Amino acid sequence: AQTVTQSQPEMSVQEAETVTLSCTYDTSESDYYLFWYKQPPSRQMILVIRQEAYKQQNATENRFSVNFQKAAKSFSLKISDSQLGDAAMYFCAYRRADGNKLVFGAGTILRVKS
Amino acid sequence: EPEVTQTPSHQVTQMGQEVILRCVPISNHLYFYWYRQILGQKVEFLVSFYNNEISEKSEIFDDQFSVERPDGSNFTLKIRSTKLEDSAMYFCASSEPPGLGSPLHFGNGTRLTVT
Numbered sequence: 635a636q637t638v639t640q641s642q643p644e645m646s647v648q649e650a651e652t653v654t655l656s657c658t659y660d661t662s663e664s665d666y667y668l669f670w671y672k673q674p675p676s677r678q679m680i681l682v683i684r685q686e687a688y689k690q691q692n693a694t695e696n697r698f699s700v701n702f703q704k705a706a707k708s709f710s711l712k713i714s715d716s717q718l719g720d721a722a723m724y725f726c727a728y729r730r731a732d733g734n735k736l737v738f739g740a741g742t743i744l745r746v747k748s
Numbered sequence: 749e750p751e752v753t754q755t756p757s758h759q760v761t762q763m764g765q766e767v768i769l770r771c772v773p774i775s776n777h778l779y780f781y782w783y784r785q786i787l788g789q790k791v792e793f794l795v796s797f798y799n800n801e802i803s804e805k806s807e808i809f810d811d812q813f814s815v816e817r818p819d820g821s822n823f824t825l826k827i828r829s830t831k832l833e834d835s836a837m838y839f840c841a842s843s844e845p846p847g848l849g850s851p852l853h854f855g856n857g858t859r860l861t862v863t
Contacts (some may be wrong), residue, residue, distance in 0.1 A: 667849045677837060677855035686849050725791060734796035734804045734846055
């Protein structure tokens, strides 16, 4: 079974600084998708960024980028120029290419200090 | 931007009662999901639904749970006889075909409290 591990229960970053959230996963599949979702205090799950495993190029969405290391099964999220509105729980998630379900990590609480 | 909407936002029920959680997926999506998040814990998959049938379900999704698409817009999750441990946030999601890497779009969730 696939598993997703987020080893940092909580992280803090100063406003305007950069922070990296870690995620590792375990799978025997070669084709899959990886996602980062953000859950602010409102509890809504918001897609931050997506990565296709067959693509070597790291995905980027404005201030958010990933470092995808397929051999190491690592998928970290970098947030540049952190803003107060980035404060949230961040979940890493995995889905098989031919699958339906997302497997989530335990989440990392990100606190942004002004 | 189109959204997944869930009602109610908060439901309180007594143990043993039936509850129905409602969701309106994004209109052109054909794949629907329910997830649950017990307070302070990870988000867990319950069930996926496509073409009017369950395509995958987890071990959590036992005989007490059922899903239905009663009309062209709603997607519901029914819990027949609620237990205290069913208290959680329930998220509905929808997507385009998952094989294309389509992300799930989540609703705001329904907080279910079983007393």
